[in-house]
Amino acid sequence: MPPPPLSRLFDPRSIAVVGASASEQKPGFQILRALAPFRGAVHAVNPRGGTILGRTAHPDLAAVPGPVDLVALVLPAEHSLGVLREAADIGAGAAFMVSGGFGETGAGGAALESGIAGVCRAGGIRLLGPNTSGFVRPSRGLACTFLPAASEIRPGPIGIVAQSGGINLTLAMMAHAAGLGVSLAVGLGNAADVGLAETLGYVATDPETRAVVLHVEGVEQGRALFDAVRETARAKPVVALPVGKADLGGFAESHTGALMGSHRLTRSALRQAGAVLVETLDDALDAAHALSFARLRPARDPGIGVLTGQAGPGLLMTDTLKDAGVSVPEIAPASVARIAAALPPLTYMKNPVDTGRPGASFGTVLDALAADDAVDAVLAYALIEGGGLGLGGAGGAGSLWGGGCGPRGEGRRSRCCSPPRACPPRRRRWPEGCARPASRPSPRPTGPPARWPRWSRMRAPGRNRSTAKPRPAPRAGRGRRSPARWTRTRRRR
Secondary structure, three states: OOOOOOHHHHOOOEEEEEOOOOOOOOHHHHHHHHOOOOOOEEEEEOOOOOEEOOEEEEOOHHHOOOOOOEEEEOOOHHHHHHHHHHHHHOOOOEEEEOOOOOHHHOHHHHHHHHHHHHHHHHHOOEEEOOOOOOEEEHHHOEEEOOOHHHHHOOEEEEEEEEOOHHHHHHHHHHHHHOOOOEEEEEEOOOOOOOOHHHHHHHHHOOOOOOEEEEEEOOOOOHHHHHHHHHHHHHHOOEEEEEOOOOOOHHHHHHHHOOOOOOHHHHHHHHHHHOOEEOOOHHHHHHHHHHHHHOOOOOOOOOEEEEEEOOHHHHHHHHHHHHHOOOEOOOOOHHHHHHHHOOOOOOOOEOOOEEOOOOOOOHHHHHHHHHOOOOOOEEEEEEEOOOOOOOOOOOOOOOEEEEEEEOOOOOOOOOOOOOOOOOOOHHHOOOOOOOOOOOOOOOOOOOOOHHHOOHHHHOOOOOOOOOOOOOOOOOOOOOOOOOHHHHHHHHHHO
8 A cells, every 4th residue: 555645744734743842942842933934723732731832732632623734743752652643543644753862873763763653654644754853845834843944944946855954954044045945845864754765756746846956865775766866857857965975874874874875876876867966065056046947958968068258267167067077069160150250360269169358249159159059058157347248049059057247356156047036146147247236325415514414524625624613622520531540540440
């Protein structure tokens, strides 16, 4: 019999927090506060009763009015089995467990983890965790985590599936800070029930997700993960961040109970399944951001055209592409002729294409390079020297990535040529090229100098310190103390 779907876990209508607390330092209080924006029903469960954050605390799950889709367990590990049985009795469909002390601690914890997994299977409960920070779904106002700040994460097109709860929240916060937002961010923890493959399958069918970031620490069911990545990559781009290069399997096992295999084998399998591999969190978000707007058609050896307004950056970009095994092919003579008609004769016109300076013909050169049959995407870079920069239609290439800096060298770079409103603030192209808008001048006093603020009278036109009215000397006993008097006062103290 197949397991129940994950809709009651990631899209619940009602949530019960078992272990809710009135103490602000405890996770039971913080989870309740993080769930404040949730539009469904939220119930607090605490045997002591009372009121927590304006919600009536029920003594147990049986006392909660109405159906419960998701149960959040904020309890010590030894109390989890009984609560999960209660959840099964009331017909709850899902649960997530913050607590540690399970498979990551050794044989005893692994036996307890196996027990809770069996209770969940028997009761039809889908379990996220244990030992997880939870998940975030901003479009539903849903932050099932003990980090209240996660409730402020903005919705967006990036889906995150991470074995580590800390990595999950870090990526989600970074996406929020970059102006991208997330559709669903899931930290799996020990993954006693819901794992990488099944979560990827759910994200693949999520209409709010346009690209997925996958964080992998250890793989227990390699074939299932390979198939899930392959199926997801056919529908949406998958950016994978596998860890384990530094042979710290014991550290990973103590973290989430994951058993690391061969790092090289994991990377090869993910690449073969269709994932884009990255090395850092920043690269993962940048790749997901770019791929959420544009994606190349599958090709055996896609070619990248490099267009630069300066030779130095073009050489750096070409070296980076070559080191990554990406093809930078020479373009056809007909394309070179079109480019030569728009550029001075001393520039390089084959690929990479160097325009010398990003002049008015930059867009024409871009169109010619993008239309070449060997070019599937164009990577463009230019130091914008003022005024608008026409990028042309770029109708021939499947995608266009660009970057540049403003005339004052602020270093504002755009890694995708998506619409400015869709780009995050630190990547947005300003109305005139990449230059910042002109700063607003400071207000200057108007009217006769006598009505100006005192701080501005010395700067009045035609006046200076010699013509200004002298400031009266302070009266005796007032004003600044003399050094001798200040010294005597300090000695008496």
